[in-house]
Amino acid sequence: MHKQIILNLPVKDLDTSRAFFSALGFTFDPRFSGENAAFMNIVDGSIQAMLTTEAFFQSLIGKPVAKAKEANEVVICLSCESREEVDGLIARAAAAGGRIPHPPEDHGFMYDQGFEDIDGHLWNLVWTAPEA
Template identity: 30%
Template sequence: MKTRLIWGNLVSGDLKKTAAFYTALGFKQHHGSEELVSFVFGETSQFIINFFTEERLSNPVNGGLSILKNANEAIFSLSADSREEVDQWVEKVRKAGGTIFSEPQHYEQGYTFGFADPDNHKFNILYWPGM
């Protein structure tokens, strides 16, 4: 059995704001409707994050996801090719209206920072030599 695509499903409090944020960061929109907006993460287009309205995900089949304000549901890690690229991401996130929850820092041999989108979904950008 082969996995062709991977989807992450998250809740958005405002789909238009979510779409504007991820578009400003340069991600390619995969799908959009009144109930969801999806973006492709990664060069291979095999990981897509769907941002649904809370009403859509309140369906018991989907497990009733919600927006967490004081906890982490997950932290998605995105790779960068250099320390300079990590710093460029910091500026893009700030301009797009994201929140930096972990300022750029050296971690072992890598360099990273963490940000949250308008709904507090967490990401970190990481440069790790050789990866």
Template identity: 40%
Template structure:
């Protein structure tokens, strides 16, 4: 059995969250979606459980932060090219997301951040395969 990743995120509006994430290309698993939670499927291995803040609070004794004002995590997804990063961002911005900072271009890696409508931070990045294999310093030394 392959390993799967489930990320739990707070939402103040499940319907808005479902529309946002499906605009990014995810699907909804209706078997695990109700008035408290939505199962967002990115792949056979990666899932977001977008939960109402009240429901997420039942999973912890810690305070559930408001992602509009506090950062707890930043979740990054790779893309196959810089153009794929930009097209994902365009879809996310059109679906109600926001871009909290300028794109980051390190030569070997290009990344952009997208906040969902609740303020949860998603990163989308492309890294040159050679940089991933050799490390950024070796890649930059060879390609300067």
């Protein structure tokens, strides 16, 4: 059985969030997108995210939506193929309006840096040397 990870993330403005993540190179599947949600491909076939309006997200969970700009419950970590991929995604996130909360960390065998998207969700990008 093919396993997938699908994150569900509440966003304030769906069009603005689509533009932000499009600037990072992520694509959207119109078959599973509409006025309340957009299905985003992060790693085709295995990792996707459903960006949903806050009102729609709240209707699914039946409790208040956390304000990610105030507190975080999770950090989404994505592995990258190279240091250059980490740096490139960070640069695109910053150019698209994301916040970069700390400088890159270089441990020799591992390199990482994170960004906060326009809704306050934290993303960490990491490259690990194959020999590690």
